[in-house]
Amino acid sequence: MSIVxxxxxxxxxxxxxxxxxxxxxxxxxxGDRSIKxxxxxxxxxxxxxxxxxxxxxxxxxxxxxxxxxxxxxxxYLGMWPGLFLSALxxxxxxxxxxxxxFYSTVLVLVITLPVILYVQRLFLLVKKDRKVTIAxxxxxxxxxxxxxxxxxxxxxxxxxxxVQSIHLLFTxxxxxxxxxxxxxxxxxxxxxxxxxxxxxxxxxxELTSVFxxxxxxxxxxSRGFLQxxxxxxxxxxxxxxxxxxxxxxxxxxxxxxxxxxxxxxSLNTYGNINVGEQLKRVITLIQTFxxxxxVEFKSDIEDDCWIEANPQKLNQSLINILxxxxxxxPDGGTVWxxxxxxxxxxxxxTIKDQGIGMNPKQVxxxxxPYYSLKEKGTGLGMMVSYQIIRSFKGRIxxxxxxxxxxxxVIEFPHIEM
Ligand code: ADP
Ligand code: MG
Numbered sequence: 001m002s003i004v005x006x007x008x009x010x011x012x013x014x015x016x017x018x019x020x021x022x023x024x025x026x027x028x029x030x031g032d033r034s035i036k037x038x039x040x041x042x043x044x045x046x047x048x049x050x051x052x053x054x055x056x057x058x059x060x061x062x063x064x065x066x067x068x069x070x071x072x073x074x075x076y077l078g079m080w081p082g083l084f085l086s087a088l089x090x091x092x093x094x095x096x097x098x099x100x101x102f103y104s105t106v107l108v109l110v111i112t113l114p115v116i117l118y119v120q121r122l123f124l125l126v127k128k129d130r131k132v133t134i135a136x137x138x139x140x141x142x143x144x145x146x147x148x149x150x151x152x153x154x155x156x157x158x159x160x161x162x163v164q165s166i167h168l169l170f171t172x173x174x175x176x177x178x179x180x181x182x183x184x185x186x187x188x189x190x191x192x193x194x195x196x197x198x199x200x201x202x203x204x205x206e207l208t209s210v211f212x213x214x215x216x217x218x219x220x221x222s223r224g225f226l227q228x229x230x231x232x233x234x235x236x237x238x239x240x241x242x243x244x245x246x247x248x249x250x251x252x253x254x255x256x257x258x259x260x261x262x263x264x265x266s267l268n269t270y271g272n273i274n275v276g277e278q279l280k281r282v283i284t285l286i287q288t289f290x291x292x293x294x295v296e297f298k299s300d301i302e303d304d305c306w307i308e309a310n311p312q313k314l315n316q317s318l319i320n321i322l323x324x325x326x327x328x329x330p331d332g333g334t335v336w337x338x339x340x341x342x343x344x345x346x347x348x349x350t351i352k353d354q355g356i357g358m359n360p361k362q363v364x365x366x367x368x369p370y371y372s373l374k375e376k377g378t379g380l381g382m383m384v385s386y387q388i389i390r391s392f393k394g395r396i397x398x399x400x401x402x403x404x405x406x407x408x409v410i411e412f413p414h415i416e417m
Contacts, residue, residue, distance in 0.1 A: 006056060010053075010064060017043050022185045028393075039077060040077060040081040040084060040085065047066045047070065050066045051066050057163055057166070066089055067139065068171065069085065071135060071139065075120055083113075089109065090109065100153055112138070112145055119138070132183065195383075199320075203316075215255055218248035218252040258285045275347055279349065286319060286323060290326045294331070296335070298334055299338070301340075302340040304417070305339050305347045307414065308415055313388045317384065317389055325352075328355025337349075337352075341414050347411065347412045348410070354404075356403065357405055366398060389410060397410075
């Protein structure tokens with residue numbers, strides 16, 4: 001029984017870094033370099049534990065899968081992390097004394113590491129299935145190499161060969177399983193990001209017609225005044241006409257700017273931004289969108305509201321929430337928007353409407369994919385907004401009552417400027 005336990009422990013040691021990467025590290029850690037470093041350390045710990053608690057088999061045979069973390073780190077993170085972990089394996093092995101085992105460890109690493117480095121570039125380019133084959137193939141090669149080196153050093157015997165065959169099977173199977181796992185989760189993760197973009201472009205196309213109309217308005221006003229200025233009997237309010245024309249053109253320009261800012265492809269860059277400023281921009285944008293519905297916007301936004309976020313993504317999430325607020329009031333109403341530092345180290349944003357509201361069950365389902373009560377809804381807006389806000393370490397609370405309205409309270413960690 002204890003041998004099964006040992007095998008399970010080894011397997012668990014592989015799975016923990018994979019899940020930590022996709023659930024915690026990718027969400028919380030910013031910057032590729034930091035992620036690389038943390039992952040290398042995590043896999044390093046996993047190697048040390050693997051080597052400290054190997055599977056004890058038969059007479060003194062010990063078996064571990066330290067190679068798998070090394071393989072993944074080299075394939076996914078590159079040469080330096082790979083070399084670092086190789087050094088770690090060698091030094092840890094050295095700590096338990098120089099023996100035949102130590103030499104064979106070094107020899108096998110010296111032979112296999114260059115091979116892994118050689119296929120690494122190719123590995124990153126190929127499709128999922130090929131990746132699985134390559135990783136499993138490299139594992140097979142490593143074990144085979146280990147068996148040969150051990151055989152040459154100690155002579156071949158059937159008992160040893162049996163243990164080594166089990167080692168080979170286990171290592172290859174775990175490599176195969178973990179690569180499939182990594183690639184599957186990566187695929188899902190990628191899909192999530194793509195949904196964010198797709199939803200953004202859907203909102204853009206929905207807003208485009210309204211914008212075209214909104215831009216045409218100021219242009220027509222300016223055109224009218226220019227025509228008046230051309231009248232032979234000079235108009236009295238010449239200065240006034242010019243002023244209004246310029247204002248209208250500025251307005252058109254602003255609308256275009258806001259629209260472009262929203263449509264820009266979002267890079268994954270974070271920075272210190274003033275949510276208040278962004279909120280004001282988003283409100284102007286959504287005001288244009290809801291110009292034909294009797295919706296009034298009242299806002300109370302303080303100046304000092306700095307948070308760490310990506311402005312385009314933040315805007316995208318705020319637009320989704322404001323758009324829902326407008327859409328929840330088919331007969332018009334008021335949307336209240338506030339933004340201020342709340343004193344407990346957070347910035348609090350509230351968006352409150354007088355719309356149809358939701359019952360507690362509906363509030364619970366908010367943010368799940370494809371949940372929509374609208375005839376032409378996608379049910380992705382809230383999901384994307386939630387994802388984005390959480391990625392900026394934000395928290396969302398929703399209070400809603402049917403027939404009364406809905407309030408979104410969003411909190412972000414405040415950055416002192
Ligand atoms: P969509 O707007 O495409 O339906 P969302 O994910 O933006 O998708 O919203 C999901 C659902 O949540 C909406 O269909 C609506 O029923 C409900 N909802 C969201 N915001 C509000 C709100 N402010 N008031 C009432 N219901 C809302
Ligand atoms: Mg919506």
